[in-house]
Amino acid sequence: MNPLNWLSDEDNSEPPAELVEMASSVPARVIWSASIGDGADEQRVKLVPFVAGDRIYGASRSGTVRALEAATGRPVWSVDTELEISGGPGAGEGLVLFGTSNAEVVALEQDTGQEKWRAQVSSEVLSVPKAGRGVVVVHTIDGKLFGLDAENGAEKWVYDRSIPVLTLHGSSSPVIVDGYVICGFASGKLVMLDLQKGDLLWEITVSAPSGRSELERMVDIDGDPLVIGDVVYAVTYQGEMTAVSIQTGIVLWRRKLSSYAGMGADYGQIYVSDEADHVVSVDPGNGSALWKNKALQYRKLTAPMVLGEHVLVGDFEGYLHFLSRVDGRLEGRVRIAKSAISTPPLVIDGVVYIYADGGEMAAVTISDS
Structure with a gap:
C-alpha cells in the first residue's frame, strides 16, 4: 500500500501491472490455513x-x-x-x-x-x-x-527524535543486536542506542531532506533496519539505501533507492521492493544492483523474503509471487487470500507463513526448499 494514499481520498496512482498466464515452476502448496479475527x-x-x-x-x-x-x-x-x-x-x-x-x-x-x-x-x-x-x-x-x-x-x-511536519503513516520497528538497539526515524536518521540505558552511541543520516515542498522533503525510514553480521542496512522513501558499520557508525556505502516496504536478504544478496514495486537485488558489499524485476509494478508489494532459491513477495490481491534469486525472473505464484498481503512473508525452517490483511494466516512450503 502506498503510504501517500492516506493524504487524499482520491487514488491517483498508476494502475498495477496485470498478471499474465504462466506455467509455475515452483511446487508450492498450502499446508494449513487459519483465521486471526478480522486482521x-x-x-x-x-x-x-x-x-x-x-x-x-x-x-x-x-x-x-x-x-x-x-x-x-x-x-x-x-x-x-x-x-x-x-x-x-x-x-x-x-x-x-x-x-x-x-x-x-x-x-x-x-x-x-x-x-x-x-x-x-x-x-x-x-x-x-x-x-x-x-x-x-x-x-x-x-x-x-x-x-x-x-x-x-x-x-x-x-x-x-523530532519528526518532520509531513511523514509517512508508519514507523520503523527497532532491532535489538546484542546489547544495542538500532532504529530508523521519519527524519531519515538511523541511530544505535545502548539497550539498558538508552544512551546514543551513534547517529547517521541515511538521506537528507531535499526539495521545496514538505512532500518532496519526505525521507522516512519506514522499513525495518536489516542486520547482517556487523553491518546494518537501511533505506528511505525518496532517498537512499545505506550500509553502516555497527561498531563504528561509519557509512560503508550508499546508493539512490526509494522504498517504504523494506528489505530481505540471503547469504549473498539484499532484496528490496522499491516505491514503484520493482524488486531489486543489491550487492551487500558495495551497493551495486545485480538485477531488477519490473513485472509486478504498482502491485503494492511486501518486502521480499527468501526461501531456498526463491525470492518471495506478497501483493494487494493476495498473491504470493516467487522470483529466482539468481536473475529475478518470475517463476510462479499462488493465491493465499482474497485480501491484500501487506505483511512480509515470514520464513522459518523451510516454511513460509503468510498473514493477509483480512485475517487469513497460512503456511506454505515448496518441495525444493
Whole structure:
C-alpha cells in the first residue's frame, strides 16, 4: 500500500501491472490455513506474525491475539483484549508484545496469553515492539523510542527524535543486536542506542531532506533496519539505501533507492521492493544492483523474503509471487487470500507463513526448499 494514499481520498496512482498466464515452476502448496479475527480491518496498521518454539502468534486490529501450532495451525490459545491493536505482536523474554492506537504497550505471557502488564507511552504505536536482555523497546509515531522493563513495563529510558511536519503513516520497528538497539526515524536518521540505558552511541543520516515542498522533503525510514553480521542496512522513501558499520557508525556505502516496504536478504544478496514495486537485488558489499524485476509494478508489494532459491513477495490481491534469486525472473505464484498481503512473508525452517490483511494466516512450503 502506498503510504501517500492516506493524504487524499482520491487514488491517483498508476494502475498495477496485470498478471499474465504462466506455467509455475515452483511446487508450492498450502499446508494449513487459519483465521486471526478480522486482521487489519482495512486500517493502515503494522500487524505481523512471529514464531517462537513450536507456535506462531498473530493479532487483529479489533484486539484478538492468538497462538497456533506452527506445524498444523491448530489453536493453542486465543485472547480478546478489546483493544485497538496497531503494531505487533513482537516477541522476546517469554512475552507477546503489541502496541495500540491509544498509546499503550501490552505484554502477554507466551505460554498462556494471560496479560502480564501494560504501559502508557506517548502516542500511537505503528511499529512492532521488541524485547531482549530484560528490556522491551517500542517506537511511537511521534518519534520517540521507549525502553521498558520486561518484568513490569516500567519506563527505563526514552530517546526523543523530532519528526518532520509531513511523514509517512508508519514507523520503523527497532532491532535489538546484542546489547544495542538500532532504529530508523521519519527524519531519515538511523541511530544505535545502548539497550539498558538508552544512551546514543551513534547517529547517521541515511538521506537528507531535499526539495521545496514538505512532500518532496519526505525521507522516512519506514522499513525495518536489516542486520547482517556487523553491518546494518537501511533505506528511505525518496532517498537512499545505506550500509553502516555497527561498531563504528561509519557509512560503508550508499546508493539512490526509494522504498517504504523494506528489505530481505540471503547469504549473498539484499532484496528490496522499491516505491514503484520493482524488486531489486543489491550487492551487500558495495551497493551495486545485480538485477531488477519490473513485472509486478504498482502491485503494492511486501518486502521480499527468501526461501531456498526463491525470492518471495506478497501483493494487494493476495498473491504470493516467487522470483529466482539468481536473475529475478518470475517463476510462479499462488493465491493465499482474497485480501491484500501487506505483511512480509515470514520464513522459518523451510516454511513460509503468510498473514493477509483480512485475517487469513497460512503456511506454505515448496518441495525444493
